Amino acid sequence: MNDALLSLEAIHVAYGKVEAVRGVNLALGEGQITTVIGANGAGKTTLLSAAAGLLPWSGRARYQGEDLSRMTVEDRVERGFCLVPEQRALFGDMPVLDNLLLGAFVRRRDKAYVKNSLESVFEQFPRLAERQAQLAQTLSGGERQMLAIGRALMSQPRLLLLDEPSLGLAPTIVRDVLKRVRGLRDQGVSILLVEQNARAALDVADYAYVMDTGEFVLEGKAADMASDPRVMATYLGGGVE
């Protein structure tokens, strides 16, 4: 895909001698939810962390048509490239509001920007407005995930990298969180969603890659992947009839 917002080509990531990502190619269309599904240990988090600049990698990667390897973390933030990590990385002993404000740290002096961002996050997550004075560690799992996403939204991202937002959440909460992720897509945010919960991910995504031991083994429209017998048998808990 030539007009991809993010494109990864022949990406390799290793932990010492262990190659966790082995020659992955990915193209993420603007305004879409692209998901990477796969079992525990497939390499999904490693791939996302490498794309976010947290791990060294080899290969070619472009974001907005430019070489991602030349971008500093600050460049990425400025260009709206934002990671929501798997463990959510919140500051538990700080109130919800302060956690959110940290998401706009680089633009903290621009009061109008911070105010606008905060209003927009509260509009999308009214629960965070109600709980803004509460310590993050006292939030429920679903609320914590929403706070992690809300904090990312404070930087007004163009691309959100979401690492397992469903982790540790009850099925109804997973649906709620992912419904909001779809809402973000509808507002024009592009999303790279890494998920072990294949069913929930395929339900909201536009395009999907299936990862197995460091490689992409299948890809296609999410709707097609959801009815593909190979995906059903291995990742959706169904047998082939």
Ligand SMILES: Nc1ncnc2c1ncn2[C@@H]1O[C@H](COP(=O)(O)OP(=O)(O)OP(=O)(O)O)[C@@H](O)[C@H]1O
């Ligand atoms: N810091 C590390 N040092 C060494 N090996 C690692 C490290 N982090 C991950 N690995 C290994 O890399 C492989 C891929 O792990 P990764 O966490 O990327 O998988 P994943 O698909 O995200 O799994 P999960 O869904 O369980 O988070 C695994 O074999 C894992 O043991």
